[in-house]
Amino acid sequence: MEEEGGEEYLFKIVVIGDSAVGKSNLLSRFARDEFDANSKATIGVEFQTQVVQVDGKEVKAQVWDTAGQERFRAVTSAYYRGAVGHCDTTVARMLVGNKCDLENIREVSVEEGKGLAEEEGLFFIETSALDSTNVIAAFEIVIRAIYSNISRKML
C-alpha cells in the first residue's frame, strides 16, 4: 500500500518475550540506534517504526513492543491483528537470543537455541542491543521473509 512517507509496504512486527530480555532495547537500537542501560519496564504496548529497503522497495516496519504480559494472557488477539509476524502463512517467526555480549554468563548454548528454533520452524539469531550485533540483521531477515511470503502469495 502507498503510505504517507512514500513507502510501498507497511509490515507490523510484534516482539514478545519475558521481562528484561531486552525487547525494548532491540527496538530502540533498530529504530533510533539507541541503547538505554537503565530502561524502565514497558507499560502496555507501543511501537516504533523504521523504513528499510527490500528489493528496491521501501518497507515501513512497524515494530510493536510489549511488557512481556502475553505470558499472563492479558494480551488479546487484537494486539496481533494484522501482524504479518504472527500466525498465518504470510507470517515469519524468529527466535532471538539477545544479550549475546554477555558470553561469560551464558546460560543457553547456541546449539540449544538453534535446536529449539529448528523444532518450532523459526528463524534463529543471536543479538546484542548493547553492542549492536545482528540487531538490524534480525529485523531484516524477518522483513525479507515477510516480503517474499507476500510476493509468493500475490503471484
Ligand code: GDP
Ligand atoms: P524488556 O523488558 O525485554 O523490554 O528489556 P529492556 O530492553 O528494558 O532491557 C532490560 C535490561 O537489559 C536493561 O537494563 C537493558 O539495558 C539490558 N539489556 C538489553 N539488551 C541488552 C543487551 O543486548 N546486552 C546487555 N548486556 N544488556 C542488555
Ligand code: MG
Ligand atoms: Mg520493555
